[in-house]
Amino acid sequence: MVKQVVRLTVSLVVNDGQLEAFKSIAQSMTDASKAESGTLGYEWFSSADGKLQRIVETYVDSSALEAHFMGPAVQVWVPKLAELCKVSAFEIYGEPSKKVAEMAAAFGAVVFPYWLGIDR
Numbered sequence: 001m002v003k004q005v006v007r008l009t010v011s012l013v014v015n016d017g018q019l020e021a022f023k024s025i026a027q028s029m030t031d032a033s034k035a036e037s038g039t040l041g042y043e044w045f046s047s048a049d050g051k052l053q054r055i056v057e058t059y060v061d062s063s064a065l066e067a068h069f070m071g072p073a074v075q076v077w078v079p080k081l082a083e084l085c086k087v088s089a090f091e092i093y094g095e096p097s098k099k100v101a102e103m104a105a106a107f108g109a110v111v112f113p114y115w116l117g118i119d120r
Contacts, residue, residue, distance in 0.1 A: 004061045005040070005119075006094035008109075010087060012053040018084040019050045025081045026053075032073040033057075038064020053085070066097045069104075 014022050026044055033042040041058035059065040068074060090109040092101070101111055 006059045006062055006065045006092065006096055008057045008065075008090070008092045010055050011089040012055070012085040013088050014051055014053060014085045022053070022081065022084045025077055025084065029073045029077045029081070032071060032077065033068065036064070036068055036071060038067055062095055062097045062100065066100050069100050
């Protein structure tokens with residue numbers, strides 16, 4: 001099972017004065033992701049001042065991640081979020097589809113293919 005799961009992290013820097021708008025869009029993205037059956041985890045983390053944000057996402061497999069990339073969280077909400085922040089790091093862990101890898105590359109994503117591990 002470990003090899004099939006795909007995870008990603010995106011680190012963001014929120015533009016000055018945009019934190020409340022950012023939070024609203026993050027909530028909409030989370031709501032959209034919650035409706036996706038292949039989304040196992042979709043978690044936001046914030047620095048104390050809210051300037052630095054990180055999202056950690058986990059999908060059952062590459063197909064679920066591709067469905068997420070083609071769904072409203074990415075197609076509708078990411079462009080709106082991009083107006084409020086800057087991507088400072090984007091990493092994908094696992095084996096994303098070619099389509100996802102190409103889309104993520106536009107945001108500077110680095111892909112780390114699965115190599116070794118355990119799953120409990």
